[in-house]
Amino acid sequence: MRKIEWVLLALGLALFVVLIDRVGWGEIFRQFRQIGWVFLLVLGVSTGRYLARTRAWQRAFAARDDTPPFWQLFQVRLAGESLNYLTVAGPILGEPTKATLLRERLPVAVGLGGTLIEAGIYGLTSGLITLPGLVLFLVRVTLDPGLQRAGWLVALLLALLLLFSWMMLRRRLHVLSAAVRWVSRGPLGRRLERGRPHLEQLEDQLFLFYAGHTRAFRAVFLWDCLAQVFAVLEIYVILAALGVRVGLAELVIMEGMGKVIKAMFFFVPGRVGTDEAGAAFVFQALGYGWALGIGLGLVRRLRALVWSGAGLAFLSRYAIRRPA
Template sequence: MKRIQLIIAFAALALFAWAIAHLGLATIVAQLKAMRVALPIVMALSALRLFLQSTTWSASLKGGNVAVNTRTLIGVRLASQSMGYLTVLGPVISEPMKIKLLGTAGEPTIAATFLDTGVYWFTSALVVISGVVCLPIIAGRGAAYHWAPGVLALAFAVFAITRRSPILAGVARALGSRAPSWLSRAEQFERSIRTYRLQQPALVSRMFWIGATCQLLIASEVLVVLWALHLPIHFFAVMAIEGVTRSLKLASGWVPARVGFDEGGAISAFAVAGLSPMNGLGLALTRRVRDLLWALMGIIWLAWNTRGLRPRHAITFEHSSNSFERGI
């Protein structure tokens, strides 16, 4: 195993231990006693979501003539997400790390991976917007001007995703020679992703609906926690809680393990939904333990399997067909 890979693995393990110590083991244990029924269900829902996410990633890669077995994709996703979760870089490190760990070359892998991530983030944004729209409803203030901003944000998101021409191309043209190099590269990636979507609309549609299913599985975690705490379950309350917690999760991706933000967001979300704020701590810590367990699994996978990650785990269909023609 390369030295840099060992350093990454041990650094992640140290961050994992820091997150446990910072939260306080006694606090975690006390809350989990009340959530011992919900935690296994939440873990099962999360495992199903992990499988579905890896399935869409595999389909996206196959659309770019790159084949990777699902088990490897699950390990790569866990390893990259663990680093994004435990460091200050968040998605800035997790997304490039996924591409690096795959060991496949070139633009097809980058475009397919970014497309998979983009579709998932789009469905996640829809949940956030839906939750924000539900807030005035559960608060008894259903006037149009309360939910109109959410609807406008949703319309803009749909427009940005579905348009044919790249958005960044106009920005790059406006800046001209002053455009930074990273913007030019980002514009090329955006163009390749939009071309990919236009070439394979059925695949993108399938990825969208699987991504929407994953969002429902995440929202179901709120329902499970409410059920475990014997609290009333209402659709608008579940969506509002999920919308508030998800928005804070997206905003706090730069904080290692999102310490404090997850707990504060869940407490605030329960208060907004008219429930006891302290019950929100049960949801936050249940998800915290789930995330830490997945992070630990990702670190273990990274430490034990990085040596085996070579291009043999991922081959292009074109290379396979050429080899077959040569009789290899």
């Protein structure tokens, strides 16, 4: 990692320790003891989420004869997701890795195209839960006026992004590559411009998939929606184990705001400390207290580490089978 990334990681760890110290180690241990065996149920729910996304990914290849089997895709997904979670590069490294691991079954370009199509549609479904979650949070909670205005601005921008994404698909508008062309006039210049043709190619693949494989597109969308349902269900299971019952609106707020916080602090390695701090802020604002938010964040982090360990095991297996 570069020096700035080490600094960000250190700051995240410091924030993490401060949060735990503020709540109290005894309270954290009490929450984990209270969850106990229910953690296995949490893993089961998250398994459903990974299975749904794997099925969506499989359908993104539009029933090609050389589409890899489901179990292989599941292993490769876990391998790629472990890199997404544990490395600073995140999806920049994890998504191409998935396509590379499939190269014995699919051309890398085809594998990357299907991978990015599913990731793009999943991003769309994430926006569909983030927007109502953010709006409900802003309506229900009284914040500092400046923070409130910033929140509504983010909600407006997200709504416009979702609208433009839909228009881009329907009318085949090269919005992303056009935006890169405009931004490349600035200081980033040539570096962005070099990647623009590849972005245009990806947009064309997405347009072709949407127009030529309508049923497959709908299937990917619905499976990714199911994955979002599992993410919300996971929060419910964890809070129920801690003796707290919440309604659907609050669950949407918690998941939606969690996605906002992840997007805001994507540059922090592993989002160490930021996920827990964000959950603590949201739960405190909703009246549940810091401790419950931090507890939820820690349980979800432990779940992510378990799956990342499985993903690294699959990644090492593929590395041994396919030596350089």
